[in-house]
Amino acid sequence: MCDKCNGLTRREFIQTTAASGAALMLSGTSAMASTKELHNGNIKSRGYAATDTSGVLKPWSFERRPVGDNDVLIETKYASICHSDIHQMKGHWGPQQYPQVPGHEIAGVVTAVGKNVTKFKIGDRAGVGCMVSGNPECESFKQGEEQYCPDTTFTYGYPEASSPTGISQGGYSTNIVVNEHFVVHIPENISFQEAAPLLCAGITTYSPIMKFDLKKGDKVGVAGIGGLGHMAIKIAVSKGAEVYAFTTSPDKVDDILGFGAKEAVVVDDIGNLAPYRGKLDYMICTIPYQYDVASYVSVVKPFGYYTQVGMPEKFELTLSAIGLSISRVNFNVSLIGGMKETQEVVDYCAENNIHPQIQIISADQINQAWKDVVDKKARYRYVIDPATF
Amino acid sequence: MCDKCNGLTRREFIQTTAASGAALMLSGTSAMASTKELHNGNIKSRGYAATDTSGVLKPWSFERRPVGDNDVLIETKYASICHSDIHQMKGHWGPQQYPQVPGHEIAGVVTAVGKNVTKFKIGDRAGVGCMVSGNPECESFKQGEEQYCPDTTFTYGYPEASSPTGISQGGYSTNIVVNEHFVVHIPENISFQEAAPLLCAGITTYSPIMKFDLKKGDKVGVAGIGGLGHMAIKIAVSKGAEVYAFTTSPDKVDDILGFGAKEAVVVDDIGNLAPYRGKLDYMICTIPYQYDVASYVSVVKPFGYYTQVGMPEKFELTLSAIGLSISRVNFNVSLIGGMKETQEVVDYCAENNIHPQIQIISADQINQAWKDVVDKKARYRYVIDPATF
Numbered sequence: 001m002c003d004k005c006n007g008l009t010r011r012e013f014i015q016t017t018a019a020s021g022a023a024l025m026l027s028g029t030s031a032m033a034s035t036k037e038l039h040n041g042n043i044k045s046r047g048y049a050a051t052d053t054s055g056v057l058k059p060w061s062f063e064r065r066p067v068g069d070n071d072v073l074i075e076t077k078y079a080s081i082c083h084s085d086i087h088q089m090k091g092h093w094g095p096q097q098y099p100q101v102p103g104h105e106i107a108g109v110v111t112a113v114g115k116n117v118t119k120f121k122i123g124d125r126a127g128v129g130c131m132v133s134g135n136p137e138c139e140s141f142k143q144g145e146e147q148y149c150p151d152t153t154f155t156y157g158y159p160e161a162s163s164p165t166g167i168s169q170g171g172y173s174t175n176i177v178v179n180e181h182f183v184v185h186i187p188e189n190i191s192f193q194e195a196a197p198l199l200c201a202g203i204t205t206y207s208p209i210m211k212f213d214l215k216k217g218d219k220v221g222v223a224g225i226g227g228l229g230h231m232a233i234k235i236a237v238s239k240g241a242e243v244y245a246f247t248t249s250p251d252k253v254d255d256i257l258g259f260g261a262k263e264a265v266v267v268d269d270i271g272n273l274a275p276y277r278g279k280l281d282y283m284i285c286t287i288p289y290q291y292d293v294a295s296y297v298s299v300v301k302p303f304g305y306y307t308q309v310g311m312p313e314k315f316e317l318t319l320s321a322i323g324l325s326i327s328r329v330n331f332n333v334s335l336i337g338g339m340k341e342t343q344e345v346v347d348y349c350a351e352n353n354i355h356p357q358i359q360i361i362s363a364d365q366i367n368q369a370w371k372d373v374v375d376k377k378a379r380y381r382y383v384i385d386p387a388t389f
Numbered sequence: 390m391c392d393k394c395n396g397l398t399r400r401e402f403i404q405t406t407a408a409s410g411a412a413l414m415l416s417g418t419s420a421m422a423s424t425k426e427l428h429n430g431n432i433k434s435r436g437y438a439a440t441d442t443s444g445v446l447k448p449w450s451f452e453r454r455p456v457g458d459n460d461v462l463i464e465t466k467y468a469s470i471c472h473s474d475i476h477q478m479k480g481h482w483g484p485q486q487y488p489q490v491p492g493h494e495i496a497g498v499v500t501a502v503g504k505n506v507t508k509f510k511i512g513d514r515a516g517v518g519c520m521v522s523g524n525p526e527c528e529s530f531k532q533g534e535e536q537y538c539p540d541t542t543f544t545y546g547y548p549e550a551s552s553p554t555g556i557s558q559g560g561y562s563t564n565i566v567v568n569e570h571f572v573v574h575i576p577e578n579i580s581f582q583e584a585a586p587l588l589c590a591g592i593t594t595y596s597p598i599m600k601f602d603l604k605k606g607d608k609v610g611v612a613g614i615g616g617l618g619h620m621a622i623k624i625a626v627s628k629g630a631e632v633y634a635f636t637t638s639p640d641k642v643d644d645i646l647g648f649g650a651k652e653a654v655v656v657d658d659i660g661n662l663a664p665y666r667g668k669l670d671y672m673i674c675t676i677p678y679q680y681d682v683a684s685y686v687s688v689v690k691p692f693g694y695y696t697q698v699g700m701p702e703k704f705e706l707t708l709s710a711i712g713l714s715i716s717r718v719n720f721n722v723s724l725i726g727g728m729k730e731t732q733e734v735v736d737y738c739a740e741n742n743i744h745p746q747i748q749i750i751s752a753d754q755i756n757q758a759w760k761d762v763v764d765k766k767a768r769y770r771y772v773i774d775p776a777t778f
Contacts, residue, residue, distance in 0.1 A: 093711075148715055305719070308710055315711040321697055321722045322482075322704040326537055330694070330719035333710045 038067050038112045042164050046389045047173025048366055049099035050089035057089070057172070057366050059389065060099050063164040064177045072120050072180045073112035074128060077192035079171035080105040080358070081382040082200050082227060083288045084311065086370050088157055092313040096157055103171030103384075104130040104155040105199040107192040110183075117180045125186040127346060129199035130155050130336050132168055133179040144338040146182070172366065174386050184343040190350035197227060197356040197381040198346050200336060205232035205284060206345040207337030208307040209239065212282050216240030221276075221283035222261075223296050224310055225252050226373070227356070228286035230380040233259040234354045235345075236284075244280060246273070246296070249376050255357070270295050278302060278327075286310045293331070294323025302328040309334050356381045362388035427456050427501045431553050435778050436562025437755055438488035439478035446478070446561070446755050448778065449488050452553040453566045461509050461569045462501035463517060466581035468560035469494040469747070470771040471589050471616060472677045473700065475759050477546055481702040485546055492560030492773075493519040493544040494588040496581040499572075506569045514575040516735060518588035519544050519725050521557055522568040533727040535571070561755065563775050573732040579739035586616060586745040586770040587735050589725060594621035594673060595734040596726030597696040598628065601671050605629030610665075610672035611650075612685050613699055614641050615762070616745070617675035619769040622648040623743045624734075625673075633669060635662070635685070638765050644746070659684050667691060667716075675699045682720070683712025691717040698723050745770045751777035 042063035049060035067073045085102035087093055106128040110120045120126060134141050135151035146152050153160050156170030163169065170176075186195045205228050214220065220241040222232040229245070236243050237260035245261040247253070248268060256264035265272060270292050276299040283300050285291075288310035297306045297319075306329050308317065324331060337345070349355065357380045361369050369382040431452035438449035456462045474491035476482055495517040499509045509515060523530050524540035535541050542549050545559030552558065559565075575584045594617050603609065609630040611621040618634070625632050626649035634650040636642070637657060645653035654661060659681055665688040672689050674680075677699035686695050686708075695718050697706065713720065726734070738744065746769045750758050758771040 148717070308713075311710055315709050316707055317710050318705055318707040320704050321700055321706050322724065324697075325722040325724035328537070328721065328723075330721050332717065332719050333714040334717075335711065335714035 035112060038073060039114070040066055042066060043073065043175065043177060045169070045173045045175050047101045047169070048363055048389065049101045049172075050096070051098045053089070053091040053096070055086060055090050055370055057102075057370075059363070060101065062099070062101070062169060064169065064175065065162040065164065067112045067114050067177055068162070069114040069116040070179050070181075071114045071177050072110050072117060072126065072183050073175060073177050074106070074108040074126050074183070075111045075175050076106055076108040076171060076173060076386040078107050078196045078360075078383050079103045079173075079386060080196040081366070081369055081373060081378075081384065083373055084200070085170075086373060087288065087311065087313065093311070093315060097167050099165075100157050100167065101169040101171075101173050102156050103173070104128070105196045105201065106171035106176060107186055107196040107199070108175075111175070113180070119180050120183060125188070125192070127184045127186045127195055127199050128155065128171065128176055128178050128182065129184070129203060129342055131182045131339070132176075133160070133182060136181070144340040146338050147336045172384060174389055182339060184339070184346050187347060187350040190346070190355070193358055193360060193383045194355045195346060195350070196383055197231070197358065198349050199342065201227040201231045201356065201381060202235075202345045202349060203337040203342045204228055204309050204334070205286070206235050206348070207341050208284055208309065208334040209236055210341070211334070212305060212307070214239050214241055214282065217242060218281040219244065219279060221246060221280045221299055222286070223283060224286035224288070225249070225256055225380075226286060226376065226378060227381045228309060230255070230259055231356055232284050232286065233261050237261065238352050238354055244276065244299075255379065273299055280304065283307070284309060288312055290316070290318060293317060293319035294327065297324060297329045297331060298327045300327065300329045303330070305330045305332065307332050307334050358383045360385055364388070424501060427462060428503070429455055431455060432462065432564065432566060434558070434562045434564050436490045436558070436775075437752055437778065438490045438561075439485070440487045442478070442480040442485070444475060444479050444759055446491075446759075448752070449490065451488070451490070451558060453558065453564065454551040454553065456501045456503050456566055457551070458503040458505040459568050459570075460503045460566050461499050461506060461515065461572050462564060462566050463495070463497040463515050463572070464500045464564050465495055465497040465560060465562060465775040467496050467585045467749075468492045468562075468773050468775060469585040470755070470758055470762060470773065472762055473589070474559075475762060476677065476700065476702065482700070482704060486556050488554075489546050489556065490558040490560075490562050491545050492562070493517070494585045494590065495560035495565060496575055496585040496588070497564075500564070502569070508569050509572060514577070514581070516573045516575045516584055516588050517544065517560065517565055517567050517571065518573075518592060518731055520571045520728070521565070522549070522571060525570070533729040535727050536725045561773060563778055571728060573728070573735050575735060576739040579735070579744070582747055582749060582772045583744045584735060584739070585772055586620070586747065587738055588731065590616040590620045590745065590770060591624075591734045591738060592726040592731045593617055593698050593723070594675070595624050595737070596730050597673055597698065597723040598624055599730070600723070601694060601696070603628050603630055603671065606631060607670040608633065608668060610635060610669045610688055611675070612672060613675035613677070614638070614645055614769075615675060615765065615767060616770045617698060619644070619648055620745055621673050621675065622650050626650065627741050627743055633665065633688075644768065662688055669693065672696070673698060677701055679705070679707060682706060682708035683716065686713060686718045686720060687716045689716065689718045692719070694719045694721065696721050696723050747772045749774055753777065
């Protein structure tokens with residue numbers, strides 16, 4: 001299990017195995033192709049791509065692979081912006097192949113299916129998250145934790161022999177071709193634009209909260225109230241937790257209380273955590289940069305649990321061993337969630353009216369939106385309308 | 390509980406509160422004083438002290454406080470060398486006040502007791518570990534985890550108003566004055582020289598192993614086979630574990646198997662950990678420097694536990710968040726153990742013939758021994774004979 005990635009980060013794994021496929025520059029959209037063409041020839045797509053580490057995206061037309069026997073073609077209705085998109089395109093997690101289209105929160109409609117596809121038919125509402133293909137023989141895959149299998153292809157920037165560009169290309173685009181195993185159904189009672197953020201922000205917070213086995217009345221902390229953090233609050237509140245939210249943005253306090261948190265704690269000074277020392281049963285941290293881990297961990301009860309989900313630059317977290325010892329807390333890191341659990345969170349949020357707070361933007365607003373995400377100005381998820389590509 | 394140390398390491402706590410007591414240079418030993426003098430006047434002591442960050446110790450005569458009502462005076466029979474001594478004297482954990490006498494593995498005989506002392510009488514065999522006084526009103530103290538109380542005075546280098554030097558002075562010396570709560574009994578069936586290393590190396594590994602609630606047949610890893618690591622192997626083996634030891638020193642393999650480990654894995658290449666991925670129930674790591682945490686953690690089963698006990702320079706550990714996520718292991722850090730548990734480990738080792746493997750040295754060999762500890766040449770604990778001070 002995962003024997004290929006010993007001593008390597010997922011990103012390092014990519015770096016050592018990445019094929020340097022040439023990027024094809026083609027125009028047109030899949031809507032122009034016949035059904036037969038979709039299965040035999042490359043599919044035209046249009047999106048926004050990074051071409052370097054600047055963090056500036058540009059319009060780009062490219063090709064995707066034909067719809068394979070186990071594939072689903074999805075016409076994107078909405079795709080949302082995750083901080084991970086920015087980290088990866090800027091090279092914070094290692095060198096990238098460009099042009100590269102980011103985006104792993106994708107909601108749309110199935111427009112073609114391969115002959116072996118059984119889960120979907122044309123016209124179905126469908127969602128794609130952080131993964132697009134994998135190896136059914138892998139133990140992690142079998143256990144429903146596909147994200148931990150070294151053979152899994154992540155949605156963008158991963159070597160993918162079948163892709164005309166040599167790497168997977170993400171959701172800031174008009175369409176996407178995905179192995180059906182990695183596609184979830186989007187129920188009728190949630191909009192595409194509200195479903196999209198569930199595919200990463202939703203599952204990434206839902207999965208560790210469910211693994212914690214939260215009991216009603218448990219005191220749950222959420223640190224970092226952005227796209228992931230605000231979903232963590234809503235999900236934990238819906239599960240009966242008493243939620244304490246920790247933010248560096250004073251102007252998020254009203255929103256946070258509106259999401260159902262019991263308290264919103266503004267951490268403009270690390271000392272503001274002191275009154276909460278040892279008070280919480282569990283904490284989830286979405287902060288995607290280096291931070292004072294031991295001080296945040298200290299708000300959890302001795303022998304409690306703390307889950308990091310934010311992924312910092314170079315994936316590196318430096319922590320104080322002595323600080324962590326004083327807390328006696330179990331620190332773990334969680335990476336998104338498996339496909340079964342991804343379907344579960346989408347269904348759960350739809351059934352329970354748990355909707356991300358979103359702002360819809362057009363394609364030409366993506367670059368400004370990225371700056372706003374970094375500057376903590378997003379409230380709380382930017383969702384791109386692909387009709388504007 | 391521990392509210393004073395939020396956002397501060399124990400060391401930072403010292404730095405912000407340390408009294409700059411003047412060091413007194415006096416000669417003589419406690420043996421020269423009358424009983425009345427021991428209770429009324431400072432007590433003469435002689436030992437080896439660091440005077441700067443060079444890592445070179447020199448003979449030093451100094452004074453200790455008189456024996457207070459709750460104190461015990463112990464004549465040192467043996468004191469052993471812990472890697473922590475070296476880290477702290479070299480300033481790896483923050484600036485130090487010098488001269489400073491290291492040593493927190495101390496075994497000796499009680500030579501005076503304060504009027505309120507009930508646990509000890511003159512002539513008792515006694516041991517002192519990493520702590521010498523504390524605050525009985527502190528929650529951590531009450532819970533038997535004195536090491537987590539911010540008011541606890543550690544054995545050397547801590548501000549201590551009662552000490553003529555202004556800081557606590559450790560066990561590389563002819564005697565020590567300690568609050569009786571922080572003294573343990575040493576049973577008759579273990580020698581002083583073999584008991585001394587139990588006071589830190591023993592308790593530091595015993596405490597987390599006991600908290601893990603080890604079951605017979607559990608696969609337990611031990612990383613870093615020095616003073617702590619070799620005790621971890623012996624203790625885990627005695628509790629019925631199947632022990633896998635990970636060392637960078639090929640010439641320790643025979644010893645490791647002799648300690649009862651099932652396998653000794655030489656990690657001269659980080660890839661040597663790969664065959665053990667996900668195999669162990671638990672792992673304890675004694676490595677006292679930065680290392681590839683995520684790769685070592687990866688040998689533990691998903692959702693298993695990994696305890697760090699080695700304290701690196703600046704107490705800093707940098708880990709790969711993505712690497713830790715792939716393992717799904719709970720990472721925690723443990724600091725020595727409480728006083729009740731310290732008595733327990735001494736009794737347990739004495740009863741079960743679990744003895745550290747030691748080399749007795751004279752005072753003039755301390756400086757070479759420190760170099761050998763850093764160079765991984767210790768086999769496995771140097772024990773100083775204070776008669777040579």
